[in-house]
Amino acid sequence: MKYHPIDNKLFVKNRKNFMSAMRPSSLAVFNSNDMYPISADSAMPFEQHRDIFYLSGVDQEESILVLFPDSPKEKHREILFLKETNDHIAVWEGEKLTKERALEVSGIKTVYWLQDMEKVMFELMTQCDTVYINTNEHYRASVETQTREDRYTDWLKKKYPAHTVAKSNPILQRLRSVKDKIEIDLMQQACDITNKGFRRVLDFIKPGVWEYEIEAEYMHEFLRNRSKKFAYTPIIASGNNANVLHYIENNQQCKAGDLILMDVGAEYANYSSDMTRTVPVSGRFSDRQKEVYNAVLRVKDEASKMLVPGNLWEPYHIEVGKLMTSELLNLGLLDKADVQNENPDWPAYKKYFMHGTSHHIGLDTHDYGLLHEPMQSNNVFTVEPGIYIPEEGFGIRLEDDLVIQESGEPFNLMRDIPITVEEIEDLMNS
Template sequence: MNKIFFVTNRQKLGDVLSQNSIAIFFAGQAPYKSADETYPFTPNRNFYYLTGIDEEKVIMVMININGKVSEMLFIQENDPVMAKWVGETISEDRAKEVSGIEDIKFLKDFESIIASYFDRFSIDNVYLDLERQEFNIPQTSSQNFAVDIMKRYPYVRVKNVYHDIALLRTIKREEEIELIKKAIDITYDGIKEIWSNAKPGMKEYEIEAYFNYILKKNGVKDFAFPTIAATGKNATILHYVDNNTKTEDGEIMLLDLGAQYKYYNGDISRTFPINGKFSERQKEVYNIVLEANETVMKAVKPGITTGELQDITKRVLAQGCKRIGLIKEDSELNKYYYHGVAHPLGLDTHDVGPRNIELKPGMIITDEPGLYIEEEGIGVRIEDDILVTEDGYVNLSAHIIKSIEDIEMFMSKNNN
């Protein structure tokens, strides 16, 4: 990602800051897993969106004094001893190159420099990314800082800038769209690897491993979310991630998976027969979900809300379920469909934005209807990633096959 992307994001955010204010953003820090071992670090997504820096403990500061906005980045000084254990920390030159911020300082000076601004200027507002909305536990760096500021400077107003950043992030720029498309492409490579190797009798985690292999082969460090590879009744559990059941001949597997590429995510669901052939009943259920997926997609355009897309989903699913004798009344659908059809996608898999959002050009959402029939051991979900355009939509995952005929043909040709 070019540094101009991050510079532009900060410029847009700078327009929100009032005069004589300070905005402070924290990269975060990896939490401890055990006595001396941490979980892998991943940066606060809003911090990354503004800086492009993915190193822990780094702090970015924006200061508006009399209408002029300046920026500073606080990084760790390199410790030669620690470098032998964990590698060198980001250099001043590299921090400038990535973020476009010229004023680079060291973390040891953070408190004194910030205090000097309070001493020299009449700072009225401090903007923080209080994404959790409450000063609850566990505390984030922003929340801890907010508490400290309110104690030291009780006259200063602490303002939550989270929603302002979220508003910027909902509209994807061309660079972001390309990264999401790349994540989707890698995800499809993993799906094809699964379809080429899955066989009855394998454990779900064995099948999942083919996806993991393809991601690592493509240099992907992380998943968009824990992979769901579910058969039988497991496929009726929305966020089933144990993936430890032996697959049986005649079952279908629900895949919900995604690669994360340079922190941008793909989110795809496909359902396929373990033995390469759908049964007639599985076809009936699958085609209802496919009809809902395609009907919702055709309805995507600026101005429609995700709530309205959910209404369309329920209508199509209810009609289909009544057609095959699964339900008699629309109200019974809740037994077999119990989640939303769409959510924003981006730096977070369930990206920022309100739950019932009005679509605008540049937004990317998922389209993921499903049916989950526990008593029959059938769970079907079909999910695509959709870009909202000025006059409608583009299906970013259109190349990922999903018709019964195409899936069966692919497995017949490639799974030997």
């Protein structure tokens, strides 16, 4: 792994919290993700399933975590099953986790090799009544592929049909949405790496560069700072491309006078950052671009103040919509008749700001969190308003990552990343 070792007390605590929410006489199982093939002998880079990582710190394929807090054998209350390493694997793929190293990473003392899994699981399943299976119930989930977790669940339910089945996801939705200090520090590192990438591209951008060249500058800076990749597919959208919300082709040349919307973020230790900045190709905003830019920035700053414990996600977005409506009226993009005659299900401001303002962020860029429950301290949210004006040839979005505090305004993990017109122009022309 490129990242520095993580203190395993994080994973010990996460398991303790999860097990405290389990039913009596129950067992929970979590699997690593598959290695996904491309073609011939090629495979996609491995990405660990965030749930098993959250509970164990294991960042390796073909791994299984079992939690059984009521096990009659103390050694079977936390178990890891790992693929047994050998000299051949060490030569061709590099060393995998040994039992000793797995203990250091996870804090779990009992480690079996994967070939012993069925035998050990038979013993465990005779001692429990309920088995927790891990399903993906994220509100944005759209999964068409059967995962390793799915296949294991099918096997388990078929082999042990008399057991009661429960779901891990509701527990994880609550736990993962509230970040530990160690997690916040890891996210801060991801944001700091993103900051370095952004400052690098401010020196690079000029008329004639290509969007993919800007993407490459970010990637260079991310890799040299121990990030393995972008946290999500980057958006480098110049000119009218910025009005395509999920523009990812990044294949156009940047022209003088245009703006470039850059929605990028580094990952660090599987934790995401999510930044958006919009900058002028020529180093200076036009008066109109500056006017719209500052309107977006005001909405972002005011929306940020509403991220406090007790607030609800849906009413929060309604209030942000009111802020945006006021700004669009001032910009002449809406008039009073537009607002008076608006459809309540699709307010007038949605013509120019059609997406949500905030989402949870953490191990996933769109992280776990129950949106019907009140915000609480140590939730981490993005704030990302935008105004998109195809008829004027540009779109502007600004985005930071914020930690909700027990009292007062949230803590901005991207506080050091330049965002004002003056900061950006000064850096691009220094």
